[in-house]
Amino acid sequence: MSDSKNKLAAPVAGGAALAYKFRPPLPPPHSIQRPRLLSGTLGANRYSAVVIQGPAGHGKTTLLQQILQRAKDAGTETGWLTLDMRDNDVSRFNTSLTTLVNTAVKIHPTNIAPLPYGNGAVDHLLQLLDGAGGPVSLFLDEFQTLSEPVNIALFDTLLERCPPNVTFYLGSRSVPDLARGRLMISGRVKWITPEEICFTAEEVQVFLTLVGLHVSKAEANAFRESTGGWPAVLQLVQLALKGKRIGRSTLLSWISGFQSELRDYLADNIMSDLPDRKRRFLLRTSLLNRLSAPLCQAITGESNAQQLLEELVVEGLFVRPLDVEQHWFTYHLIFSSYLNAQIESETPQDIQSIHRQAALWYRDNNYPEETIHHAINAGDLDLAADTLEIWAPQLICSARLQTMENLCELLPKAQISMRPMLAWGRTWALEFLNRKDKAGLALNEFEDIVCSLPNSITLSKSLKILKGVDALINDKFGESMAWLEKIPIETRKQSITSFFEMGALANLKTIQCLYQGRFTEAREFALIGESLGYQGEAAFSGAYSTSLVALTMILSGELKLALKQLTDEYNRKEMIVQGSLVFAPLSTVYGFALYESGNFVAAESLLSDNIDSISQTLPVDWLILAYLVLARASAQSDRSHADCIEVLDNGERLGLISRLPRLVRAMRRERIRIALLDNSCQDISLLLDMPGAATDGNLPDSWIYFSEDCNDDKICTIRLAIGSEEPELAQALLESAIAAAGTTGRVRRKIKLMILQSLLHLTSMEKMLAQQVLAATIELAMDQDYISTFVDEGPQCLELLAELLKNTQANSAASFIRRILVAGGYNISPLGDNDKPCALIENLTKKEQAIVKLLTSGASNVEIADQLYVSRNTVKFHLKNIYAKLGAKNRTQVTNIARRLLLV
Known part of the structure; x- marks a missing residue:
C-alpha cells in the first residue's frame, strides 16, 4: 500500500470546493455581442428551455455568458451550473440542481411553506421557482455530460412543469432528447443549431x-x-x-x-x-481538467503561477477563468487536446509524474475524486485505492452509490482485495443499487478477505450484516435473520461506519417484527435505527428507518399519525437536498399512506415521479407496495384503467427480469382482484400457477410480509372463494384470518377482512348481516381515515355503504361514509350550500385551467397529455394541484366545482 496513506485526511466531497461550478466563467477578451441570437432567446416567457448545441469551439459558453448578462441587466434572477461527469451520481445531481435554484432565487429552503403532501425533490424546486416573484433564467453548461437516465428523467420532469417565469438555457455538444420531443413540438423549446452559432460575414x-x-x-x-x-x-x-x-x-x-x-x-x-518557460507551463498543466495557482505551482515549480494564468487569459490563449475571483481556470477543449498530444509526443516520460504530483496535491487538499483519477493515470493504484477506502463510508452513508460503484470499476480486483473497507463499501453500493450478480460476487470477495483476517471481530460482524442484507434483497428473509439473530444492536458513540451498520441491523430487526405482527417492538427498533442513522449522518439507512416507523403505524391502526410524520419528514430540509435515492424508501411509504387516506391523486403523482429510483434501489417489499399503490391510484384517478394495467405490466416485468417471484405473484394477484371486480373471472385463478411466480414460502404460517398485509395469497383465495360462490370455504378462511389479525394487532388487515366478510354475506343474500359487519368495520376504520381499504372493493362495497348511510345516525360515521363514497366516485346527493366553495382556494395557472377544461369535457389523462404535449406524469402532477386548489377529491367533484365557479 502507499506509504503516504497515513497523510490522508478524511475526504470531503462537494461544498465550497466546487463553488466554481455555480459561477459563470468570465467572458473571453474581445468577444463580440451576438444580437441576432440574443434577440431570439430573451423574449418574455417565450420558452421553457433554449438549447445551444454545437461541437467544441463553437462559442456555446460565450453565448450563454452573454445571455446571462443581458438577463441580469433586465432584472432577471439568474443561476449558473457547469455540469461534469460526476453529476451522473443521482444524489449529487439533485444537490447540484438545488444549489443552482437556491443561488438564483435566494430563498432559503426553511422559508418555504410546506406543501400539504410534502415536498419531493421536484416539488421543492418548483416551489422555489414559483416563489421567485419574477423571471428566472437558469444556465446549465456542458449538458452533454449528463447520461444517467434517472437524472435525465428528473430534469425533464422539472423542465416540463416549470412555471412560465422560468427559462433554462442549456449548452451541449450533443442534441439532448428534449430538443426533439414533445416540448419542442409544443414550441416550448428553442434549439440553436451549430449552423446558427457560426458567425455571419x-x-x-x-x-x-x-x-x-x-x-x-x-x-x-x-x-x-x-x-x-x-x-x-x-x-x-x-x-x-x-x-x-x-x-x-x-x-x-x-x-x-x-x-x-x-x-x-x-x-x-x-x-x-511562446517563451520556453510559458510553453513548459502550458504542456505540464494541460493534463489537468481545471487549474489553480497552487496546483499549477505544485506540478510546474512556478512560484508566480497565478500571474502566468492571468496573463494567458489576457493573451487569449484558449484559457478561461472559471470564477470571478480567478481562483480556478480551464483550457478550451481544442487547446487542451492539442497540448495533450504535444506532451505525449515530446516528453511522454513526464506524464505519470505530473499526474502523481497532481494526485498528491489533490489528496493534501481533500479532493478525493480528483486524487483517485490522477493517481490511476499516474499508475499509483495504491494511492487511488487508499483514498477511496477512506472515502467509502462517507459515500455509502450519503447515498453516493453510483460514484462508489464507478470508482471501484477503475481499480483492479487485487487492489480492492487488499483493503477490507474498500471491499465493504463496494459491496454495500452494489447491494443498494440492486446489482444482484455483481453484489453476490463482491460479497464473496469480501468474505474471502474477512476469512483471511480471523481475529477481526469488527469485520466479522460487518460481514454478517452484509450477508443478512444480501439475503433480504434476494428475498430470503429466513436466511437473512439467521445471519443477524446473534448480533446485538450497539447504540454507544462509535464510528460512522458502525452507526451505519447498526442502523441497518435495526432496520432488519424491524422488518422481522413487522412480519411477525409485533408492532410495539417493530416501532422501537425502527426508532433506534432512525437515531443511529442521524448520529452517523447516514441519510440512506435513516430514510429506511423513517419509512419503517411509518409502516408500523399504518399497519397497526395509526394512519393519521403516520401521515403527519411522513409529511413533516418529507418537508425536512436535509431530505430535500439529499437526492432521489434517499427519497426512494420514504416516497414508497408516503405514497402508501396518502393512498390509504384517500388522497389518490397525490399518491399517484408522488409515486409516478419516484418509481424509477424506487425500482433501481429498493427491496421487494417496497417494490410491491409502490407498484400496487401506483396501479390502484392510477385506476382511481383515470377510470380508463390504461395506466393501471401499464403499471402492473412494468411491475411484473421488473419481477421477472430481477428474479423476484414474490413481486410477480403480487402483480398477478392484483390482476385477479381487478378481474373479480369486473366480473371477468374466466381462468384468472391460473395466473398464480404460471411460470415466474412460484415462491419458496420461507416464512412461518403466522408471519405476513408487510407489503402483503391486505393482498397476500390467503386474501386472494378468499376473494376467489367469494367470487366463485364457495361461501363455506370463504367463511372458514375469514373467521381464522380475522381472529389472527385481532390477536396480532393488524388493524388494517382486520378492516380489510371484515369488509370481505360483509361482501360474503351480501353474496349469500344476508344483506342485514352484511350491513351489521360493515357498520362495525366503519367504527374500526373511521378514526384513522382508512378510506381506500373500502374503495378498493369496488361498486358492491360502495352500494352497501350507500345503503348503510341511509340508516346511520351518528354524524361522525355518516361523514366518514360520505368521504369513502366521494373518494370512490360514487354519485351521492349534490353538495349543500355550506359545502359549496365560494372561491378558489388558490388561483389556477394557465396550464391548470387548460387541464380543467379538458377534464370537464371528459378527456382521459392520456388524451390530456396528447393535447398539451406533456407527459402523463405531468398531467398527474397538475391534477394533484388542481384537486388541492378546488378542494376536490375526484374528477366528478372537479367538474361540479369548476362549473359552479364558472371556470368552464
Missing part, C-alpha cells in the same frame, strides 16, 4: 474591426466562406495579429492553412512564439 467584420483589422464586406465574406464561420478561428486570428503574423493583405492566404491539420497550425502560429 457581418459578425466576422465586426470582430476583425474590434481587434484592429479593417476589412471590406467582400473580404469578410471570403473569410466566412473559408472558415465556415467557426468561432474558434477568430481567437486564432487575434493571436496571429498579436504575433504580427498577418495583416489585411495576408489574412486570406494565412487562413487558408486553417483547413489543414489544426495541430500543426497551432504549433506554427501560436506555440512557436
Whole structure:
C-alpha cells in the first residue's frame, strides 16, 4: 500500500470546493455581442428551455455568458451550473440542481411553506421557482455530460412543469432528447443549431474591426466562406495579429492553412512564439481538467503561477477563468487536446509524474475524486485505492452509490482485495443499487478477505450484516435473520461506519417484527435505527428507518399519525437536498399512506415521479407496495384503467427480469382482484400457477410480509372463494384470518377482512348481516381515515355503504361514509350550500385551467397529455394541484366545482 496513506485526511466531497461550478466563467477578451441570437432567446416567457448545441469551439459558453448578462441587466434572477461527469451520481445531481435554484432565487429552503403532501425533490424546486416573484433564467453548461437516465428523467420532469417565469438555457455538444420531443413540438423549446452559432460575414467584420483589422464586406465574406464561420478561428486570428503574423493583405492566404491539420497550425502560429518557460507551463498543466495557482505551482515549480494564468487569459490563449475571483481556470477543449498530444509526443516520460504530483496535491487538499483519477493515470493504484477506502463510508452513508460503484470499476480486483473497507463499501453500493450478480460476487470477495483476517471481530460482524442484507434483497428473509439473530444492536458513540451498520441491523430487526405482527417492538427498533442513522449522518439507512416507523403505524391502526410524520419528514430540509435515492424508501411509504387516506391523486403523482429510483434501489417489499399503490391510484384517478394495467405490466416485468417471484405473484394477484371486480373471472385463478411466480414460502404460517398485509395469497383465495360462490370455504378462511389479525394487532388487515366478510354475506343474500359487519368495520376504520381499504372493493362495497348511510345516525360515521363514497366516485346527493366553495382556494395557472377544461369535457389523462404535449406524469402532477386548489377529491367533484365557479 502507499506509504503516504497515513497523510490522508478524511475526504470531503462537494461544498465550497466546487463553488466554481455555480459561477459563470468570465467572458473571453474581445468577444463580440451576438444580437441576432440574443434577440431570439430573451423574449418574455417565450420558452421553457433554449438549447445551444454545437461541437467544441463553437462559442456555446460565450453565448450563454452573454445571455446571462443581458438577463441580469433586465432584472432577471439568474443561476449558473457547469455540469461534469460526476453529476451522473443521482444524489449529487439533485444537490447540484438545488444549489443552482437556491443561488438564483435566494430563498432559503426553511422559508418555504410546506406543501400539504410534502415536498419531493421536484416539488421543492418548483416551489422555489414559483416563489421567485419574477423571471428566472437558469444556465446549465456542458449538458452533454449528463447520461444517467434517472437524472435525465428528473430534469425533464422539472423542465416540463416549470412555471412560465422560468427559462433554462442549456449548452451541449450533443442534441439532448428534449430538443426533439414533445416540448419542442409544443414550441416550448428553442434549439440553436451549430449552423446558427457560426458567425455571419457581418459578425466576422465586426470582430476583425474590434481587434484592429479593417476589412471590406467582400473580404469578410471570403473569410466566412473559408472558415465556415467557426468561432474558434477568430481567437486564432487575434493571436496571429498579436504575433504580427498577418495583416489585411495576408489574412486570406494565412487562413487558408486553417483547413489543414489544426495541430500543426497551432504549433506554427501560436506555440512557436511562446517563451520556453510559458510553453513548459502550458504542456505540464494541460493534463489537468481545471487549474489553480497552487496546483499549477505544485506540478510546474512556478512560484508566480497565478500571474502566468492571468496573463494567458489576457493573451487569449484558449484559457478561461472559471470564477470571478480567478481562483480556478480551464483550457478550451481544442487547446487542451492539442497540448495533450504535444506532451505525449515530446516528453511522454513526464506524464505519470505530473499526474502523481497532481494526485498528491489533490489528496493534501481533500479532493478525493480528483486524487483517485490522477493517481490511476499516474499508475499509483495504491494511492487511488487508499483514498477511496477512506472515502467509502462517507459515500455509502450519503447515498453516493453510483460514484462508489464507478470508482471501484477503475481499480483492479487485487487492489480492492487488499483493503477490507474498500471491499465493504463496494459491496454495500452494489447491494443498494440492486446489482444482484455483481453484489453476490463482491460479497464473496469480501468474505474471502474477512476469512483471511480471523481475529477481526469488527469485520466479522460487518460481514454478517452484509450477508443478512444480501439475503433480504434476494428475498430470503429466513436466511437473512439467521445471519443477524446473534448480533446485538450497539447504540454507544462509535464510528460512522458502525452507526451505519447498526442502523441497518435495526432496520432488519424491524422488518422481522413487522412480519411477525409485533408492532410495539417493530416501532422501537425502527426508532433506534432512525437515531443511529442521524448520529452517523447516514441519510440512506435513516430514510429506511423513517419509512419503517411509518409502516408500523399504518399497519397497526395509526394512519393519521403516520401521515403527519411522513409529511413533516418529507418537508425536512436535509431530505430535500439529499437526492432521489434517499427519497426512494420514504416516497414508497408516503405514497402508501396518502393512498390509504384517500388522497389518490397525490399518491399517484408522488409515486409516478419516484418509481424509477424506487425500482433501481429498493427491496421487494417496497417494490410491491409502490407498484400496487401506483396501479390502484392510477385506476382511481383515470377510470380508463390504461395506466393501471401499464403499471402492473412494468411491475411484473421488473419481477421477472430481477428474479423476484414474490413481486410477480403480487402483480398477478392484483390482476385477479381487478378481474373479480369486473366480473371477468374466466381462468384468472391460473395466473398464480404460471411460470415466474412460484415462491419458496420461507416464512412461518403466522408471519405476513408487510407489503402483503391486505393482498397476500390467503386474501386472494378468499376473494376467489367469494367470487366463485364457495361461501363455506370463504367463511372458514375469514373467521381464522380475522381472529389472527385481532390477536396480532393488524388493524388494517382486520378492516380489510371484515369488509370481505360483509361482501360474503351480501353474496349469500344476508344483506342485514352484511350491513351489521360493515357498520362495525366503519367504527374500526373511521378514526384513522382508512378510506381506500373500502374503495378498493369496488361498486358492491360502495352500494352497501350507500345503503348503510341511509340508516346511520351518528354524524361522525355518516361523514366518514360520505368521504369513502366521494373518494370512490360514487354519485351521492349534490353538495349543500355550506359545502359549496365560494372561491378558489388558490388561483389556477394557465396550464391548470387548460387541464380543467379538458377534464370537464371528459378527456382521459392520456388524451390530456396528447393535447398539451406533456407527459402523463405531468398531467398527474397538475391534477394533484388542481384537486388541492378546488378542494376536490375526484374528477366528478372537479367538474361540479369548476362549473359552479364558472371556470368552464
